[in-house]
Amino acid sequence: MKSSGFRKQSQDEIKQKQAIKFARNIESEGSQINSKALETPKGKKLRKKKSNLAKLKKQLWQLCREIQIKKYGSDCYTCPSKNLEGSSRHLGHFIPSSVCSTAMRYDLDNLRVQCYSCNIHKSGNWLAYERHLIQDGIDVQELKDRNEKTKGGMFREEWYKEQITKYQSLLSTTTPNTTPT
Numbered sequence: 001m002k003s004s005g006f007r008k009q010s011q012d013e014i015k016q017k018q019a020i021k022f023a024r025n026i027e028s029e030g031s032q033i034n035s036k037a038l039e040t041p042k043g044k045k046l047r048k049k050k051s052n053l054a055k056l057k058k059q060l061w062q063l064c065r066e067i068q069i070k071k072y073g074s075d076c077y078t079c080p081s082k083n084l085e086g087s088s089r090h091l092g093h094f095i096p097s098s099v100c101s102t103a104m105r106y107d108l109d110n111l112r113v114q115c116y117s118c119n120i121h122k123s124g125n126w127l128a129y130e131r132h133l134i135q136d137g138i139d140v141q142e143l144k145d146r147n148e149k150t151k152g153g154m155f156r157e158e159w160y161k162e163q164i165t166k167y168q169s170l171l172s173t174t175t176p177n178t179t180p181t
């Protein structure tokens, strides 16, 4: 009785295992189909959303450039290089973009025209940068505090749109800075 019971049980087990295996095959095929079917519209939606945000970021960055060039001209803020243009005319961060908050990435106090060499090779040439900011009356410590305070904040499309509107009107009222830097 015991052995036949065992045998019966194991036969049942085999059937059960086969059934599970079969079900799993169907499930995995099904899930592949399902995930493919879901992926495309979801993926498209994500890409569209991302590119929209990327466009806003680009637009805001372009405005930062235009404002600062209009205000400070095209001379390097941190070395004697003058009349920069094209790819040698950068807009450099005082608090580097790698460690600054999103707000500070587009904060005009944190941005100045720099040459390629100062911005890239000298990593912002921050000693000269700091000296000039202080000369310009920028409270550098307050700038660093502002960065800490705005870190980890949520910056959605709305924030970029608000900044763009703000900077568009700022650009129209920006005049060249008369104090020599």
Ligand SMILES: [Zn+2]
Residues within 6 Å of the ligand: 076, 077, 078, 079, 080, 081, 114, 115, 116, 117, 118, 119
């Ligand atoms: Zn320079």
